[in-house]
Amino acid sequence: MGIRRNYSILMTGVEIIMIGAFFVANTFHFDRPDLLNNLASHIDDPPFATINIIIGTVIVMVAIFDIRPLxxxxxxxxxxxxxxxxxxxxxxxxxxxxxxFGRxxxxxxxxxxxxxxxxxxAGDD
Known part of the structure; x- marks a missing residue:
């Protein structure tokens, strides 16, 4: 069964869904659009958070259905x-x-x- 065999990637997919949901609920977490923070000022926006939810869902499906090449x-x-x-x-x-690494x-x-x-x-074989 795919769930037991791919447990770690399944949980990783769920984690990605959760961080996407967090940033959908808490948009604009990064509020300082300075030079260094340009990347950080955009990855918490709803489009990127939605992409995370989609990617996490694909990872969960790959793990559940045990699609080995993916x-x-x-x-x-x-x-x-x-x-x-x-x-x-x-x-x-x-x-x-x-x-x-202050926080x-x-x-x-x-x-x-x-x-x-x-x-x-480490692999799973």
Whole structure:
């Protein structure tokens, strides 16, 4: 069954759906459109959050139906998403606090990205 075999990528897809839903509900979380924060000022907008929900849903479907050729692509896309969010939070922390890892949110984004990368490297065979 696909759910037991692909549990980690299934949970990663759910996490991506949840961060997309968070940014749909809390738009414009990043409020300082300075030079460094240009990326961060746009990834919390509703169109990007909706894209995250769609991507997360595709990842969940791939995991449930055990579509083997797409599993590796799902890991790559998930790692990319979480790394981008980690960088955006890091830029926000640099602008607001003057240090890159000042708040927990940045650490959490990079931790999830690291977990996804390690899981993709470890494989499921």
């Amino acid at each position: 599993i590796k692509w799902c890991y790559a896309v998930a790692a990319f998403i979480w790394t981008i969010y980690g960088l955006a939070f890091m830029l926000q922390n640099i602008e607001v606090m003057g240090q890159p 927990l949110d940045c650490w959490l984004m990079f931790a999830i990205a690291g977990r996804v990368i390690l899981e993709s490297w």
